[in-house]
Amino acid sequence: xxxxxxxxxxxxxxxxxxxxxxxxxxxxxxxxxxxxxxxxxxxxxxxxxxxxxxxxxxxxxxxxxxxxxxxxxxxxxxxxxxxxxxxxxxxxxxxxxxxxxxxxxxxxxxxxxxxxxxxxxxxxxxxxxxxxxxxxxxxxxxxxxxxxxxxxxxxxxxxxxxxxxxxxxxxxxxxxxxxxxxxxxxxxxxxxxxxxxxx
Amino acid sequence: xxxxxxxxxxxxxxxxxxxxxxxxxxxxxxxxxxxxxxxxxxxxxxxxxxxxxxxxxxxxxxxxxxxxxxxxxxxxxxxxxxxxxxxxxxxxxxxxxxxxxxxxxxxxxxxxxxxxxxxxxxxxxxxxxxxxxxxxxxxxxxxxxxxxxxxxxxxxxxxxxxxxxxxxxxxxxxxxxxxxxxxxxxxxxxxxxxxxxxx
Amino acid sequence: xxxxxxxxxxxxxxxxxxxxxxxxxxxxxxxxxxxxxxxxxxxxxxxxxxxxxxxxxxxxxxxxxxxxxxxxxxxxxxxxxxxxxxxxxxxxxxxxxxxxxxxxxxxxxxxxxxxxxxxxxxxxxxxxxxxxxxxxxxxxxxxxxxxxxxxxxxxxxxxxxxxxxxxxxxxxxxxxxxxxxxxxxxxxxxxxxxxxxxx
Amino acid sequence: xxxxxxxxxxxxxxxxxxxxxxxxxxxxxxxxxxxxxxxxxxxxxxxxxxxxxxxxxxxxxxxxxxxxxxxxxxxxxxxxxxxxxxxxxxxxxxxxxxxxxxxxxxxxxxxxxxxxxxxxxxxxxxxxxxxxxxxxxxxxxxxxxxxxxxxxxxxxxxxxxxxxxxxxxxxxxxxxxxxxxxxxxxxxxxxxxxxxxxx
DNA sequence: TATGAATGAGTCTTCATTCAT
DNA sequence: GATGAATGAAGACTCATTCAT
Numbered sequence: 001x002x003x004x005x006x007x008x009x010x011x012x013x014x015x016x017x018x019x020x021x022x023x024x025x026x027x028x029x030x031x032x033x034x035x036x037x038x039x040x041x042x043x044x045x046x047x048x049x050x051x052x053x054x055x056x057x058x059x060x061x062x063x064x065x066x067x068x069x070x071x072x073x074x075x076x077x078x079x080x081x082x083x084x085x086x087x088x089x090x091x092x093x094x095x096x097x098x099x100x101x102x103x104x105x106x107x108x109x110x111x112x113x114x115x116x117x118x119x120x121x122x123x124x125x126x127x128x129x130x131x132x133x134x135x136x137x138x139x140x141x142x143x144x145x146x147x148x149x150x151x152x153x154x155x156x157x158x159x160x161x162x163x164x165x166x167x168x169x170x171x172x173x174x175x176x177x178x179x180x181x182x183x184x185x186x187x188x189x190x191x192x193x194x195x196x197x198x199x
Numbered sequence: 200x201x202x203x204x205x206x207x208x209x210x211x212x213x214x215x216x217x218x219x220x221x222x223x224x225x226x227x228x229x230x231x232x233x234x235x236x237x238x239x240x241x242x243x244x245x246x247x248x249x250x251x252x253x254x255x256x257x258x259x260x261x262x263x264x265x266x267x268x269x270x271x272x273x274x275x276x277x278x279x280x281x282x283x284x285x286x287x288x289x290x291x292x293x294x295x296x297x298x299x300x301x302x303x304x305x306x307x308x309x310x311x312x313x314x315x316x317x318x319x320x321x322x323x324x325x326x327x328x329x330x331x332x333x334x335x336x337x338x339x340x341x342x343x344x345x346x347x348x349x350x351x352x353x354x355x356x357x358x359x360x361x362x363x364x365x366x367x368x369x370x371x372x373x374x375x376x377x378x379x380x381x382x383x384x385x386x387x388x389x390x391x392x393x394x395x396x397x398x
Numbered sequence: 399x400x401x402x403x404x405x406x407x408x409x410x411x412x413x414x415x416x417x418x419x420x421x422x423x424x425x426x427x428x429x430x431x432x433x434x435x436x437x438x439x440x441x442x443x444x445x446x447x448x449x450x451x452x453x454x455x456x457x458x459x460x461x462x463x464x465x466x467x468x469x470x471x472x473x474x475x476x477x478x479x480x481x482x483x484x485x486x487x488x489x490x491x492x493x494x495x496x497x498x499x500x501x502x503x504x505x506x507x508x509x510x511x512x513x514x515x516x517x518x519x520x521x522x523x524x525x526x527x528x529x530x531x532x533x534x535x536x537x538x539x540x541x542x543x544x545x546x547x548x549x550x551x552x553x554x555x556x557x558x559x560x561x562x563x564x565x566x567x568x569x570x571x572x573x574x575x576x577x578x579x580x581x582x583x584x585x586x587x588x589x590x591x592x593x594x595x596x597x
Numbered sequence: 598x599x600x601x602x603x604x605x606x607x608x609x610x611x612x613x614x615x616x617x618x619x620x621x622x623x624x625x626x627x628x629x630x631x632x633x634x635x636x637x638x639x640x641x642x643x644x645x646x647x648x649x650x651x652x653x654x655x656x657x658x659x660x661x662x663x664x665x666x667x668x669x670x671x672x673x674x675x676x677x678x679x680x681x682x683x684x685x686x687x688x689x690x691x692x693x694x695x696x697x698x699x700x701x702x703x704x705x706x707x708x709x710x711x712x713x714x715x716x717x718x719x720x721x722x723x724x725x726x727x728x729x730x731x732x733x734x735x736x737x738x739x740x741x742x743x744x745x746x747x748x749x750x751x752x753x754x755x756x757x758x759x760x761x762x763x764x765x766x767x768x769x770x771x772x773x774x775x776x777x778x779x780x781x782x783x784x785x786x787x788x789x790x791x792x793x794x795x796x
Numbered sequence: 797t798a799t800g801a802a803t804g805a806g807t808c809t810t811c812a813t814t815c816a817t
Numbered sequence: 818g819a820t821g822a823a824t825g826a827a828g829a830c831t832c833a834t835t836c837a838t
Contacts, residue, residue, distance in 0.1 A: 011818090046820050048819060052818080052820090
């Protein structure tokens with residue numbers, strides 16, 4: 001009867017809705033732009049709900065950022081699997097990246113975490129984690145330095161996409177990755193640097 | 200001493216002070232973090248001064264961002280000159296970048312402009328300009344694609360520095376740049392892409 | 399007594415209090431004179447309450463003006479009823495007006511709406527409505543033109559009262575209204591103008 | 598040589614310019630809307646000039662209102678002369694009023710003074726004066742009461758014009774004035790009331 | 797004297813947060 | 818537990834007024 005006066009009966013779900021709304025908003029207007037009211041409106045929950053589930057706006061923001069990071073994580077996991085299946089060649093990586101770039105939301109989510117980390121040391125770890133994962137995938141095959149170089153370049157690609165209206169060419173990305181990674185080393189010596197051998 | 204209640208009488212200087220304070224703050228707390236009050240306090244001027252010189256906080260922010268961009272520009276000009284004098288080799292570039300990275304302030308200024316551009320389309324042009332300048336310096340020697348690849352990598356390096364506590368190794372940077380740019384072509388034919396031609 | 403720090407919990411009433419306070423102040427200091435702070439003080443509510451109930455000071459002003467207009471409306475309704483009961487003769491009208499003039503508050507409320515309408519086109523309709531109502535009451539008996547003339551004269555009387563310290567004489571008003579309206583036409587032909595027909 | 602660095606050399610003229618600009622603005626945006634800055638801009642004088650010639654914004658406003666009143670006065674003087682020349686018949690008065698109503702500026706100036714007087718007792722005298730002048734012109738011919746009635750009606754006409762988009766019909770005005778004033782008494786007995794003589 | 801920079805009081809408005817219901 | 822009213826701190830911005838130059 002009075003059934004729907006009080007809202008749904010699933011705290012977990014509600015919490016999730018709120019976090020999701022906050023995450024969306026962070027991506028759209030930036031971390032500093034988010035307010036309780038905006039989140040409540042977006043999530044379709046009463047204002048009070050946003051403060052009930054999170055002691056502080058900052059807590060909510062952090063949770064949202066974490067959700068964003070999880071999203072990126074999930075995508076990275078997809079990358080990991082694809083690399084395992086199709087082999088970690090520059091061509092495959094370029095494919096995966098190009099795919100990722102096509103999903104504006106993915107790019108924004110990723111960059112949002114990094115941007116937020118700039119002024120909030122507590123988020124650094126989160127941001128690190130993401131980049132390091134990519135390095136971890138490539139390191140066994142290409143060694144630490146080449147993997148790092150690739151990761152940094154890919155980072156740059158993400159920013160470029162975020163700031164510019166145009167998306168970088170898949171072919172271009174593959175070319176560069178090939179230069180950076182070289183051919184997958186058959187007899188990997190995951191040493192510090194896989195120095196370009198002398199002519 | 201002679202300092203009466205009423206302050207100085209040098210609009211130009213005052214305006215500069217305010218912009219400088221705002222720029223510092225943007226670097227420290229982010230574009231969205233700055234307030235009139237903070238700027239006034241930092242600049243050592245009364246609150247009213249910040250609104251007298253800039254109709255709008257947004258105007259002030261823009262001016263500050265522009266100042267930051269100018270700073271980067273100046274540094275880039277230094278790079279341009281150095282490249283002209285010492286030659287645009289990966290080693291030289293790596294030197295210059297490593298120098299730049301040592302100046303935390305420079306890195307932050309640069310990144311601040313880019314970050315601000317994420318949510319403010321009007322700043323995009325500014326952010327573009329900076330990256331494109333680097334491309335412009337390298338393009339004649341290495342062709343457009345390689346120059347772009349280097350620029351994107353360097354962008355990634357800047358972010359990496361900004362987010363992490365450690366600075367990337369100069370040697371590493373040189374190595375990667377060498378991979379990306381190849382040897383400077385002796386008889387440069389500044390075509391679209393300077394494919395490594397056969398001897 | 400039980401009055402804790404946090405105040406009452408009756409939005410409807412609070413809203414009404416705020417509007418009432420604003421209306422009072424408009425009457426006292428004019429539309430442009432009212433501020434959130436004044437309203438809050440007068441209503442005995444915290445500053446924030448005035449902005450919680452009205453998105454904008456302008457909204458608040460409009461609501462207050464509307465309240466004032468409603469007040470006038472109510473009074474006019476009293477006039478309508480009295481005219482119906484006692485007959486719309488100049489003497490009765492003069493009685494009613496003289497009564498109204500005695501209530502300084504009523505005069506001020508009425509004039510406030512008109513004054514506000516001068517610089518705010520959106521309030522014109524409101525101001526019109528009030529005058530037209532009076533015309534509507536008298537028109538069936540006296541025709542449009544005479545009714546309009548009476549209304550305009552009464553408008554003038556209101557202003558005169560508002561500006562001067564003295565109130566106009568009831569007898570004077572009746573005399574003038576008699577001149578303007580003539581005797582109530584026995585065989586009313588509510589045409590455009592009820593010209594005094596020949597005997 | 599340095600001639601025009603310092604502006605004109607005619608304090609009187611400048612003062613007049615400022616007052617005129619203020620008067621215009623009062624008419625446009627209301628007394629409370631006027632600011633030093635607006636006046637300076639409108640008058641084309643530096644900000645400092647507005648405070649140099651008038652100790653206080655209120656002084657400036659008062660001067661402007663007085664100027665507005667002088668304007669009305671001048672117009673009234675025209676009326677006086679016309680009435681003397683053409684005779685103070687309802688037809689002539691209606692002519693003059695209709696002319697006045699066509700000049701929106703004149704109506705607004707007149708109403709501005711009255712409106713300002715509502716909340717500023719010091720301006721009451723000014724507002725009175727204007728109405729009383731009209732009464733003074735008509736009184737010798739029609740007696741005090743009829744003259745007053747006409748004045749009040751005309752006041753109502755002014756407001757009606759100010760608030761509405763349409764201007765009242767000249768014929769209507771003449772008809773009403775005829776009702777109010779009756780025929781000019783040949784053997785004027787400027788008694789309290791010029792009672793309508795028997796048919 | 798004339799100008800416009802300087803200052804701070806005061807305005808509207810937004811929100812995090814608290815808490816009565 | 819859930820909701821949204823309540824509050825006040827803080828922010829952007831406007832201006833009258835003062836006063837150095």
